[in-house]
Amino acid sequence: MFALPKLDAEVLHRITKRGVAEIIPEVEFLKRLEGDKPLKLKMGFDPSRPDLHLGHVVGLRKLRQLQDLGHELVLIVGDWTAQIGDPSGQSDTRTMLDAAQVKENAETYMRQFFRVVDPEKTRAVYQSEWFGKFTLASVIELTSYFTVNQFLHREDFANRYAGQRPIAITELLYPLLQGYDSVAIEADVEFGGTDQLFNLMVGRELQEKKGQRPQIVFTMPILPGTDGVRRMGKSLGNYIAIEDAPSEMFGKVMSLPDNVIALYFELLTDIPDKELEEIRTAIEARTTNPIEFKKRLGLELVTWFHSAEDGAQVQAEFERVFQQREQPVNVPDFTVTKATEGASNIDEGSFTADLSRLLVAAGLAASRGEARRLLQQKAVEIDGTRVIEETVQVPFGVIVRAGRRRFVRLVKG
């Protein structure tokens, strides 16, 4: 009944080469792809931070590609590992999540997850299905397969050990639990960023010790965040979320440093390798303005996660506001009344504005101090004219701009 489609060279190439760091072992993976059973693809997630960003998307796209070939994804909801926290160099204690919270987070997660991955070929399972039944004896057994020395080889641990920084015992448990998940579901392939290599290998070994066919370890490059340097991460504040509004998503793409543009195309789009090369050389040789590539990237991403209309609109708006330095099409209204801070002498057509107060009232500045700073720094415009004075007479209907991105239209209440 089930038949995996015949793989043509191009598809195969895209799956095994594009956006791939390492497949261990690659030949075995190819062999299994040709098998007559759909593969069980494993992907875990930690339900304590359900915000998906483009860093996750790199892996999700790969899963999608394989699903499209007929393989099946098993999504592990890490309700136990979430309590430990994957070693990240910090020793922040995580709070225990209650079951309801986990469920809610998991749902949020999956809602985002299915924007990339095919829900029809996805099965979600909770770690508690097996760890809920674990006894101390099972834990001890699990730990018996490895030595501390082996674990200290993991780069992160090795660095911390050498630097006399703390390594929590629970952190050592993390790879074991994640690895056991592979045993529990009998995973064929597990996916992760290159930083996950160690954990993935533990799963592979654990399966072998348990007499299972060891999973293929499939790693992908880490996507740098909007700072272009550090990995994209929520806690680093350099991420583009799947659920970012169109303008925000586009804007964040536009703020990418030039040197990561090509990598973003490689990991997040399907543009042909040939074009990828062209982009790469064009940026290096400075023959094309990189902003053009960023626009294209932004457009693709917004189209994908929102719609083509949103993409077009948001790009037009960007060009208008930031390139032409004109006013945006849709400016939110701010209603000025007698009660408004910073507004006085209101008559039919205009009023006297104390800008240090009004900017705060209108949400354009966080404090009066900041409002004054903006005025001082020549960052405030009223209908396109720079304003430095604190007190000015303004007509209703004008657009006030504070800085590059904040706009408000003053309307009479």
Next chain:
RNA sequence: GGAGGGAUGGGAGAGCGGUUAAAUCCAUCAGACUGUAAAUCUGACGCCCGAUGGGCUACGCAGGUUCGAAUCCUGCUCCCUCCA
């Protein structure tokens, strides 16, 4: 059980009795420039006020010493390293 180190602004990390709203770096914001919300350069970056000045908050928590404390003392709380 023993010895020692530490808790500072969004993050990292100086300061170790006054001139410290607190160096520096990163992030952030603004301006300039630009083929870009890249890069680069410059500046700003606690809050409040009748404001070239004044006030209030802030360096784990609670007290104390002092004209004056992030800096010294005491007691808490938490964290870490090493030895056993």
